[in-house]
Amino acid sequence: MSCVQTFADYGFRALGIGERALPKTDITLCEQVVLIGSGMFWNIYFALLALLLGFVAASLVAFARNSTRAILWRPAAIFIFILRGSPLFLQFFLIYETFVLLPKVGFDLNLGFVDITVETRWLTRAWLGALIVLFLNTTAYTAQIFYGALRSVPKGEIEAALAMGMTPNQINRRIIWPTMLRLAWPSYTNEAIFLFHATALVFFSSFPAWQQKGDALYYASYFADKTFNPFVPYPIIAVFFIAFTLLIILIFGFFQRRLNRHL
Amino acid sequence: MFEYCADPKILEGFQWWSCYLTTVKHMNFYTSFLVVFALLAATVPIILVFGFAGAIARRSRFAPLRWLGWIYTSMVRGVPDIIFFLFVPIAMDQGIEYLRHQVKCSDWAEPIRQGNDFVVCAAAKMPLSISPNWVHETYGFFLAALAFAIVFGAFAANTIHGALGAVPHAQLETAAAYGMSRRQVFRRIQLPQMWVYALPGLSNLWMILIKATPLLFLLGVEDIVYWARELGGTKTSRFAYPHPDWRLGYFLVLMVFYLGLAWVSEVFFERMMKRLTQARGMSEATQ
Numbered sequence: 214m215s216c217v218q219t220f221a222d223y224g225f226r227a228l229g230i231g232e233r234a235l236p237k238t239d240i241t242l243c244e245q246v247v248l249i250g251s252g253m254f255w256n257i258y259f260a261l262l263a264l265l266l267g268f269v270a271a272s273l274v275a276f277a278r279n280s281t282r283a284i285l286w287r288p289a290a291i292f293i294f295i296l297r298g299s300p301l302f303l304q305f306f307l308i309y310e311t312f313v314l315l316p317k318v319g320f321d322l323n324l325g326f327v328d329i330t331v332e333t334r335w336l337t338r339a340w341l342g343a344l345i346v347l348f349l350n351t352t353a354y355t356a357q358i359f360y361g362a363l364r365s366v367p368k369g370e371i372e373a374a375l376a377m378g379m380t381p382n383q384i385n386r387r388i389i390w391p392t393m394l395r396l397a398w399p400s401y402t403n404e405a406i407f408l409f410h411a412t413a414l415v416f417f418s419s420f421p422a423w424q425q426k427g428d429a430l431y432y433a434s435y436f437a438d439k440t441f442n443p444f445v446p447y448p449i450i451a452v453f454f455i456a457f458t459l460l461i462i463l464i465f466g467f468f469q470r471r472l473n474r475h476l
Numbered sequence: 477m478f479e480y481c482a483d484p485k486i487l488e489g490f491q492w493w494s495c496y497l498t499t500v501k502h503m504n505f506y507t508s509f510l511v512v513f514a515l516l517a518a519t520v521p522i523i524l525v526f527g528f529a530g531a532i533a534r535r536s537r538f539a540p541l542r543w544l545g546w547i548y549t550s551m552v553r554g555v556p557d558i559i560f561f562l563f564v565p566i567a568m569d570q571g572i573e574y575l576r577h578q579v580k581c582s583d584w585a586e587p588i589r590q591g592n593d594f595v596v597c598a599a600a601k602m603p604l605s606i607s608p609n610w611v612h613e614t615y616g617f618f619l620a621a622l623a624f625a626i627v628f629g630a631f632a633a634n635t636i637h638g639a640l641g642a643v644p645h646a647q648l649e650t651a652a653a654y655g656m657s658r659r660q661v662f663r664r665i666q667l668p669q670m671w672v673y674a675l676p677g678l679s680n681l682w683m684i685l686i687k688a689t690p691l692l693f694l695l696g697v698e699d700i701v702y703w704a705r706e707l708g709g710t711k712t713s714r715f716a717y718p719h720p721d722w723r724l725g726y727f728l729v730l731m732v733f734y735l736g737l738a739w740v741s742e743v744f745f746e747r748m749m750k751r752l753t754q755a756r757g758m759s760e761a762t763q
Contacts, residue, residue, distance in 0.1 A: 298738035299731050300687040306701070307731060310724045410556035417558065417694060434562060441594045443570070447563040455554035 216243040227251040229426050235435065242445065245436050249449050252429035253457070255339075259347055259412040259428075264405055267351035272390070274352060275359035289356070296353030301346075301411055302418055308346050309419040312336035339420035347415075351408045358404060362397035363389065395472045402465040406458055413454075429453055496717045505703035509733070512689045512700060515617075519624045519685070526629025531636035549637065552630040561691055564623035565616070569602065576600040613698075620695040628685055635677030640666060642673040672752045679745035686737055690730070704730055 222232035224247055236244045278289035296304070312333075320331045335341045366389050374384045394401075416422045416431040427435075429450050436446040480487070481495035496502070533545030552560075573596045574588065581597035588595055598604075603611045643666050651661045693701035708723030 294739075295735065298735045300690045300734055302687075302690045302693075303701070303727060303730055303734065307724065307727045310721075310727060314721070314724060406553065410558075413556040413558050430556075430559065430562075433559075437562070437566070442589065443563050443566045447559055447567075450559060451555045454556060454559070458554045 216247075219243045220247050223247045224251055225254075227254045227426050227428070227432075229424060233424075235425060235432075237439065240436060240440055245432075245446055246449055248432045249429050249436075249446065250453060252427055252432045253453055255415070255426075255428035256409065256412040257457070258340075259344055259415060260405075260409040262344055263347040263351050263408060263412075266348050267355055267408075270348070270352040271355035271359055274356035275363055275393070276385070278356060278360045279363045293353045293357050293360075296350055297357060301350050302414060304350060305343065305346050305414060305418040305420070309337065309342060312342050337420075338423065339415055343415040343420045347408065347411065350411070351404065354404050354407075355401060358397045358400045359393055361400075362393040365396055366392045391472070398465070398469050398472060402462065402469075405461055405465060409457065409461060410454070492717075499717070501703070501707055504698075505700070505707055508698060508700045508703050511617075511692070511697065515621055515624065515689055515692060516685065518621045519628065522621070522625035523628045523632050523681075523685075526625055527632025527636050530630060530633025531640060534633065534637050535640065545633070549630050549633045552627055552634075557627045557688065558691065558694070560627045561620070561623045561695060564626055565619035565695060568619055568622065570594055572602050573600050576602060616695070617697055620692055620697055623695070624685070624688070628681060628688075631681050631684070632678065635674050635681060636670065638677065639670045639674035643669045675745070675749055675752060679741070679749075682741060682745075683738060686734065686741065690734075700730055700733070 219241070220243075223236075223244065225231055226235075226248055228251075235248070274289050274292065277285040278293065280286045280289075315333045315336065336345070370388055370392060371384060374388045379387070412428065413430040416427040417434070422431050425431075433446040433450040437443045440446075478495060478498070480491060481498075487495055530545050530548050533541050534549060536542050536545065573594075577584065577588065577596040577600035580599045584597050586595065603615050647665055647669065648661055651665045656664065690699065690701045692699040704726035705723060708721065708726035710721045711718045
């Protein structure tokens with residue numbers, strides 16, 4: 214079987230498109246590269262959505278944490294402490310178990326043009342359940358980074374903005390938030406890399422890979438088990454992760470330059 | 477444990493709980509908390525050794541050694557730690573068995589890799605298949621600890637490398653001016669001064685290390701996660717202590733354990749930092 218044929222069969226296997234059965238005997242190098250690469254789809258999906266949603270939520274939590282009102286900063290501090298103080302691995306287990314115990318019901322959601330039934334069963338599936346865990350986790354870590362940056366925003370800038378007659382809301386949006394991002398960006402880049410690496414845990418901890426649709430590590434460990442040769446699949450997945458990590462550094466570097474272009 | 481536990485079926489309330497929580501399996505669960513501390517105690521010294529070796533290699537004047545140090549410290553930034561945890565134990569295991577096979581069974585004609593199998597002669601098995609079970613478990617734990625040490629050693633090397641560079645240059649030059657050799661400057665000035673710069677990074681690393689310990693479960697070690705799943709799972713009436721799915725409760729206990737550990741460590745490092753910065757007359761703002 215040629216490598217092109219293999220790609221057609223397994224290129225989108227992680228999405229459930231193509232050949233149903235995974236290769237079992239006479240596993241070729243091409244099959245390993247293609248399947249592990251197709252699994253990267255899930256890693257990118259989890260990392261991208263969790264980062265985007267987490268960024269918005271973390272900004273809010275960081276402002277809450279920095280607030281002088283106890284009703285705001287106390288819950289924010291507790292949220293950050295619990296999610297940063299416990300292992301992500303356990304959070305996966307814990308939240309999965311919680312979702313499994315939820316009663317299986319469906320809610321009808323009217324979006325105006327279509328009716329969709331939202332089911333609690335979805336929470337036990339990786340695409341939603343694991344996304345929620347990763348989202349909460351990255352929100353807590355990012356909020357802590359942003360909170361540290363908020364505390365280092367120069368007082369002079371805020372006073373100057375007040376003297377200009379800006380309202381507190383304007384100051385938050387135009388002065389504090391951009392300066393916070395500028396200060397936090399290098400650490401935030403690290404957090405993005407860590408989150409991307411953490412996505413490898415999804416199918417490895419508790420969320421079952423439905424119909425063998427898994428992430429890159431799911432397929433890599435599948436091959437390591439089948440061939441009993443760790444020296445091929447793990448270096449392949451390592452190369453994939455290194456490539457995407459470099460991409461993250463590149464993209465974040467681009468934003469870093471945009472944030473600091475006036476300097 | 478207690479005498480009234482002989483027939484669990486007739487127990488109720490407090491007595492049931494006191495018997496349930498002291499079964500042999502629960503005792504195993506409690507001792508498995510020690511596995512976490514054993515892993516930490518076993519890996520921290522190796523991590524520091526690897527960290528120093530990596531940092532010194534990166535600062536070496538010999539270029540290939542420098543490149544090696546750079547590769548070692550950069551690889552953990554590009555590849556998830558879980559992949560190392562899965563790869564290192566099995567790779568080490570096969571590597572050791574391969575070497576032993578070469579030495580002990582040199583007359584063996586068949587290839588070692590036969591299709592999807594890895595076959596070595598019986599004498600090369602590590603540990604030997606006749607060894608008692610605890611040898612196998614200890615060997616597995618040792619390989620897992622080594623995987624942890626390699627990954628976190630690379631993180632530590634990054635931190636130590638940065639901290640060595642952060643020691644004010646004027647001090648090193650003054651020492652050189654006093655006639656100290658390169659080695660003396662390193663040992664007497666740079667190394668003792670480095671700690672205060674390395675502490676924030678190392679304390680952060682300790683936090684990450686604590687949070688990585690439940691991954692031991694994935695490496696087949698019978699740690700707290702293993703026992704929590706084992707004990708929490710649904711027990712039908714065939715068992716002495718039947719109960720529904722209690723895994724959530726057991727995981728909550730683990731969660732509290734880790735939160736406590738994180739909290740204690742945080743307080744400890746805060747105190748230590750205060751001490752170090754006070755002793756040196758540094759303000760915390762310079763950190």
